[in-house]
Amino acid sequence: xxxVSQSPSNKVTEKGKDVELRCxxxxxxxxxxxxxxxxxxxxxxxxxxxxxxxxxxxxxPSDRFSAERTGESVSTLTIQRTQxxxxxxxxxxxxxxxxxxxxxQYFGPGTRLTVT
Amino acid sequence: xxKVTQAQTEISVVEKEDVTLDCVYETRDxxxxxxxxxxxxxxxxxxxxxxxxxxEQNEISGRYSWNFQKSTSSFNFTxxxxxxxxxxxxxxxxxxxxxAGGTSYGKLTFGQGTILTVHx
Numbered sequence: 001x002x003x004v005s006q007s008p009s010n011k012v013t014e015k016g017k018d019v020e021l022r023c024x025x026x027x028x029x030x031x032x033x034x035x036x037x038x039x040x041x042x043x044x045x046x047x048x049x050x051x052x053x054x055x056x057x058x059x060x061p062s063d064r065f066s067a068e069r070t071g072e073s074v075s076t077l078t079i080q081r082t083q084x085x086x087x088x089x090x091x092x093x094x095x096x097x098x099x100x101x102x103x104x105q106y107f108g109p110g111t112r113l114t115v116t
Numbered sequence: 117x118x119k120v121t122q123a124q125t126e127i128s129v130v131e132k133e134d135v136t137l138d139c140v141y142e143t144r145d146x147x148x149x150x151x152x153x154x155x156x157x158x159x160x161x162x163x164x165x166x167x168x169x170x171x172e173q174n175e176i177s178g179r180y181s182w183n184f185q186k187s188t189s190s191f192n193f194t195x196x197x198x199x200x201x202x203x204x205x206x207x208x209x210x211x212x213x214x215x216a217g218g219t220s221y222g223k224l225t226f227g228q229g230t231i232l233t234v235h236x
Binding site: 031033035042043045048050055056059089091093095097098099100101102103104105106107108109110 | 149151153158159160161162163166168207211212213214221222223224225226227228229
């Protein structure tokens with residue numbers, strides 16, 4: 001079946017502009033995660049959705065970052081007033097969910113964000 | 117707090133050599149999950165294996181094998197008879213189970229990754 005998809009694959013934006021990144025999880029996966037991968041920081045967790053609620057936002061680096069999810073489907077990560085340090089690859093992952101069992105996460109191809 | 121250490125930043129081998137990628141982890145939980153992911157040059161993270169903390173059996177899948185040693189908090193990955201297509205960045209990751217009393221909700225803590233280059 002279809003994997004996790006993300007759009008756009010690349011985004012170049014000017015400092016100070018807002019950007020929206022989109023993630024389409026695997027159908028039936030109620031858990032959705034956003035991560036960021038950058039040279040200096042490696043792979044970092046940003047936010048977790050269970051259904052359309054976000055019980056863990058602990059990884060969002062500042063209040064310029066926000067995310068939402070529609071139902072148990074598409075999620076968008078929004079970065080307002082982008083800064084150069086926001087340049088990174090933003091990865092989305094989805095998995096099945098269970099209250100006491102961790103399933104493997106399947107990752108999308110990522111969105112490479114460059115802030116000039 | 118959880119931590120994953122992959123001490124080997126880069127490894128270079130010649131095709132057909134065996135190679136072991138090291139992973140050491142830290143967690144205060146008795147129940148946890150360990151993962152390995154592969155990131156080839158195309159960039160997409162590919163799931164390789166999940167192991168829970170109660171299952172210490174080693175696992176073999178084709179040329180891949182994993183050695184889980186709870187006593188040393190290690191989860192090492194060996195590729196036998198390496199091939200050029202094995203060239204990638206390999207990540208080890210740790211997750212606490214959701215509902216364990218923590219707030220991880222299954223999020224992954226990754227190591228810094230090991231760049232493996234297999235030369236023909």
